[in-house]
Amino acid sequence: MARASTPPASRVLGLDIGATKVSAAVVADDGRILSHGGRALHDNEGSDAVIDDLIQVVRRSLRDDGPPIAVGVGVAGQVDPGTGVVLHAPNLRWRDVPLGSVLSSEFGCPVVVENDVRAATVGEWRHGAGRGARDLLCVFVGTGIGGGVISDGRLLQGAAHALGEVGHSLLVSGGRRCHCPARGCLEAYVGGWAIGERAREQVRSDPDRGAGLLRRAGSEEAIDARAVGESALAGDPLSRVIMAETGEYLASGLVGLVNAFNPALVLLGGGVIEGYPALVDVVSERVRTQCQPPAARAVTISRARLGHDATLIGAAELARARLPTPPAPVSRPVRIRARRVVRR
Amino acid sequence: MARASTPPASRVLGLDIGATKVSAAVVADDGRILSHGGRALHDNEGSDAVIDDLIQVVRRSLRDDGPPIAVGVGVAGQVDPGTGVVLHAPNLRWRDVPLGSVLSSEFGCPVVVENDVRAATVGEWRHGAGRGARDLLCVFVGTGIGGGVISDGRLLQGAAHALGEVGHSLLVSGGRRCHCPARGCLEAYVGGWAIGERAREQVRSDPDRGAGLLRRAGSEEAIDARAVGESALAGDPLSRVIMAETGEYLASGLVGLVNAFNPALVLLGGGVIEGYPALVDVVSERVRTQCQPPAARAVTISRARLGHDATLIGAAELARARLPTPPAPVSRPVRIRARRVVRR
Numbered sequence: 001m002a003r004a005s006t007p008p009a010s011r012v013l014g015l016d017i018g019a020t021k022v023s024a025a026v027v028a029d030d031g032r033i034l035s036h037g038g039r040a041l042h043d044n045e046g047s048d049a050v051i052d053d054l055i056q057v058v059r060r061s062l063r064d065d066g067p068p069i070a071v072g073v074g075v076a077g078q079v080d081p082g083t084g085v086v087l088h089a090p091n092l093r094w095r096d097v098p099l100g101s102v103l104s105s106e107f108g109c110p111v112v113v114e115n116d117v118r119a120a121t122v123g124e125w126r127h128g129a130g131r132g133a134r135d136l137l138c139v140f141v142g143t144g145i146g147g148g149v150i151s152d153g154r155l156l157q158g159a160a161h162a163l164g165e166v167g168h169s170l171l172v173s174g175g176r177r178c179h180c181p182a183r184g185c186l187e188a189y190v191g192g193w194a195i196g197e198r199a200r201e202q203v204r205s206d207p208d209r210g211a212g213l214l215r216r217a218g219s220e221e222a223i224d225a226r227a228v229g230e231s232a233l234a235g236d237p238l239s240r241v242i243m244a245e246t247g248e249y250l251a252s253g254l255v256g257l258v259n260a261f262n263p264a265l266v267l268l269g270g271g272v273i274e275g276y277p278a279l280v281d282v283v284s285e286r287v288r289t290q291c292q293p294p295a296a297r298a299v300t301i302s303r304a305r306l307g308h309d310a311t312l313i314g315a316a317e318l319a320r321a322r323l324p325t326p327p328a329p330v331s332r333p334v335r336i337r338a339r340r341v342v343r344r
Numbered sequence: 345m346a347r348a349s350t351p352p353a354s355r356v357l358g359l360d361i362g363a364t365k366v367s368a369a370v371v372a373d374d375g376r377i378l379s380h381g382g383r384a385l386h387d388n389e390g391s392d393a394v395i396d397d398l399i400q401v402v403r404r405s406l407r408d409d410g411p412p413i414a415v416g417v418g419v420a421g422q423v424d425p426g427t428g429v430v431l432h433a434p435n436l437r438w439r440d441v442p443l444g445s446v447l448s449s450e451f452g453c454p455v456v457v458e459n460d461v462r463a464a465t466v467g468e469w470r471h472g473a474g475r476g477a478r479d480l481l482c483v484f485v486g487t488g489i490g491g492g493v494i495s496d497g498r499l500l501q502g503a504a505h506a507l508g509e510v511g512h513s514l515l516v517s518g519g520r521r522c523h524c525p526a527r528g529c530l531e532a533y534v535g536g537w538a539i540g541e542r543a544r545e546q547v548r549s550d551p552d553r554g555a556g557l558l559r560r561a562g563s564e565e566a567i568d569a570r571a572v573g574e575s576a577l578a579g580d581p582l583s584r585v586i587m588a589e590t591g592e593y594l595a596s597g598l599v600g601l602v603n604a605f606n607p608a609l610v611l612l613g614g615g616v617i618e619g620y621p622a623l624v625d626v627v628s629e630r631v632r633t634q635c636q637p638p639a640a641r642a643v644t645i646s647r648a649r650l651g652h653d654a655t656l657i658g659a660a661e662l663a664r665a666r667l668p669t670p671p672a673p674v675s676r677p678v679r680i681r682a683r684r685v686v687r688r
Contacts, residue, residue, distance in 0.1 A: 078638050088638070135503035147604070151507070156495050158606025159479035160642035163495070168636055169600030172517055182599055182634040255526055256513030260491070260604060262502025290526040292512055294422050294432070298504035 011065060013107075014316030015054060015073040016116060019091035022050065024057045025309070026068075027316035031127025033309055037061045047086075047097045055106055070323050071103055071111045072315030074119030080161055081318075084113040087161070112319045116311045117164065120269070120304075121148025122155060123314030129267050129305040137263040138304060139166055140270035141250070141279075143192040143225075144179070149261055166257055167191060171249060186253035190246055192225035192272050199228045199242050212236040229275035246272075247282030254283055254301075255290045262295045269304025277303060355409060356667075358660030359398060359417040360460060363435035366394065368401045369653070370412075371660035375471025377653055381405045391430075391441045399450055414667050415447055415455045416659030418463030424505055425662075428457040431505070456662045459505065460655045464613070464648075465492025466499060467658030473611050473649040481607040482648060483510055484614035485594070485623075487536040487569075488523070493605055510601055511535060515593055530597035534590055536569035536616050543572045543586050556580040573619035590616075591626030598627055598645075599634045606639045613648025621647060 016023040023038035037057050041050060062068065077089025084100015086092075104111040114122075121138040124130040130138065136150040145167025149156045156163045167187035168180050175184025176194065188194050200223050203210030213236055214220065217227040231239035258266065266287075268280050284301040291299070306313055360367040367382035381401050385394060406412065421433025428444015430436075448455040458466075465482040468474040474482065480494040489511025493500045500507045511531035512524050519528025520538065532538050544567050547554030557580055558564065561571040575583035602610065610631075612624050628645040635643070650657055 151495065151500050151502070152498075154496075154498075156500075158495070158639075158642075159608035160606055160638040162636065162638040162642070163604070163606040165603040165606070165636050165639060168603040169513060170515060170596045173515060173596060180636055181640075185600075252514050252517060256529075256600070257604065259509040259512040260507070260601065262504055262507040262509070264503035292506065292509050292524055294504040294506040295502075295509060296525075298502075298506070 011062070011068045012316045012320045013058060013061070013068045013071045014119075014312035014314070014319070015058070015071065016119075016311040016315065017050065017054065017073060017075045017089075017092070018116065019076055022054045022057055023308075023312060024054070024061045025312040025316070026061060026065075027313055029320060031123070031313050031317070033312065035061050036312075044093075047092070047094050047099075050092065051099065051102055055103075058107070068107055068109055070109055070316075070319035071107055072119065072317070072319030073099060073103065073111065073113045074116035074311035074315040075099065075113060076116045078160065078162055079113050079115045081112060081114050081157070084111060086113065110319065110322050112315070112322055114315060114318055115161065117146035118148045118155060118157075119314035119318060120306070120310035121150065121164075121314065122317050123306050123310035123312070124267050124269070124304050125150050125155075125314075126317045127306070127313050128310060129302055130265055133263075133265040135262065135264045136267065137166075137257060137261050137265070138267045138269065139254070139257070140304070141190060141192070141268065141272040142270035145187045145191050145270075147257075149263075151261070166253070169253055169256055171253055186249065189249040190253065190272070195225040195228055195242065195246055195272065196223055198245075199223050199239070202238060202242065206238075209238050213239050225272050226275055229272070232276060243276050243279070244282070246276075247279045248286070250279060251283045251286035251290070254287055258287050258291050258295050258299050262298060264298055264300065266299060266301045267304040268301065269307070269310065273303060274307065355406070355412045356660045356664045357402060357405070357412045357415045358463075358656035358658070358663070359402070359415065360463075360655040360659065361394065361398065361417060361419045361433075361436070362460065363420055366398045366401055367652075367656060368398070368405045369656040369660070370405060370409075371657055373664060375467070375657050375661070377656065379405050380656075388437075391436070391438050391443075394436065395443065395446055399447075402451070412451055412453055414453055414660075414663035415451055416463065416661070416663030417443060417447065417455065417457045418460035418655035418659040419443065419457060420460045422504065422506055423457050423459045425456060425458050425501070428455060430457065454663065454666050456659070456666055458659060458662055461490035461508065462492045462499060462501075463658035463662060464650070464654035465494065465508075465658065466661050467650050467654035467656070468611050468613070468648050469494050469499075469658075470661045471650070471657050472654060473646055474609055477607075477609040479606065479608045480611065481510075481601060481605050481609070482611045482613065483598070483601070484648070485534060485536070485612065485616040486614035489531045489535050489614075491601075493607075495605070510597070513597055513600055515597055530593065533593040534597065534616070539569040539572055539586065539590055539616065540567055542589075543567050543583070546582060546586065550582075553582050557583050569616050570619055573616070576620060587620050587623070588626070590620075591623045592630070594623060595627045595630035595634070598631055602631050602635050602639050602643050606642060608642055608644065610643060610645045611648040612645065613651070613654065617647060618651065 025036045026034040078087045086097040100113045147164035147166035168185045172184040176188040178185040178188040217223040232243040370378040422431045430441040444457045491508035491510035512529045516528035520532040522529040522532040561567040576587040
């Protein structure tokens, strides 16, 4: 548990329940993480065990500082922020878990539960690369692809709190199998799992051309999106081709999304982008030339800035926004410092 | 000019400036059109001449009833509803026309200017097949394809007031040329112009198979979406295949859009749908089985209901919403009926 200072007025917690770990952070009202902790989840932990893990992580992160004044949780799944219920989190195997009310009883304070990608979108919007944007589309390209949308200064939810599933727009009719019920989705080409799959196919079909990538990765099974990205950065020709194709696919998907959502700013984040940031330039150029002119003129494409912390920071921000009177910007430390100056 | 009654409290006008005609209607607060008029536009009329035409149409539709209390205008183009300026209407060849302020001076009342598709979306939402929906996607398939989105009970605008260009999502990578800068867009397969183009190609490449469609249309140039739809309804095998393919294309596009926007209701309207309503069933079935489960479970696909009047009705509704105190719902008829029951 890394710790900085935790001024009492800022005891707002951001939590992140992913498929493989839980994290907690005390987040200041300017978005800085003041303390931070986490714990890996075991396979097949039930929801009670995961929530117990989470509470332990929170207790350790707060230590003697007293209870939090508000808690926000980002969960990798379909969430109803109105009730705090996690409706369905396939990777966690959760259905209808009343996470908000359980944590609210535990901590005695307001708890906001939100989808992790939507929380990350709020994080980037309020304290990351999206500050000040009124119309923002965040696309996170990790193992899968998720998106969040701010329109006219509001986070969009959708009828089933599932708005922003931008990885499942069609890219190639009748194309590669996706993990969803359709074929040829953006995610089936650009998601981390798909980049690995495409690369392994190429290595198998042309071993000579694939020798460099195979050597770097160590074994065929170890060829994943990260290995392809690193190998491309190191100059391996096949890996560079695969990442260039990935950029073209991502651009094609984003052209449709920018036409549909007409954002002022698109932020690209997630492991695949962080591993190979040149994708942002490919996409930016293509969107500029291929979108409808009003949408093309209005949009800027940039990298997200907060990395893995985006969900924690955004979840805390959502919790802070629910407080009856948001705490004033921390003014006491400033006053104390001023007094010291006077005493000298 | 067809006329019903025009009660003074309901003198809210809806106007529609399309590429080939202007229309005006006095619209009651329940969405009924009380009087209706229109005029064809001449080629290359400048914006001043079009606005003069429009004012004449309005004067005739109001006759002796005095000035309107509010005016809403739907324009086929990019519009800033905040300023009432038509930023760009390519078919009208307008750029930066201050339509709102011109009409406001003319009529001495508040004027709201909105994109015609967005106005039509509001029409369907308030008084058509979308009544009561909080999350609605309207897709109008005419010569081109346009869309409008209501999310959590609000009409979305986008950064450049261009949100909802759903016809320009990718459908076939490197596919058919579109009228936009990209290739393979949904509109390049499903827009009325594209259906005609696809049909003419098939008739040329296989004259035997195309004979039935050619005979019905009269000439190759006369083969358009309407002719293909009518011919399919009359049982012509080639036309039926073309419309079935059109349904598959539309469904593929809508799967991505339903995943991205997560609407509770998708309304399909426009000439192509009205000419061949079976498209709605094809799309509905495919969306149900191919979308991400939360989005698929949440959505219903139906036909829009207001046809060409949707823009007029929606524009009037937007104007009425700007009035300082909206006229109370008509409650007198109900009270009268209750008294009659008591007297018996």
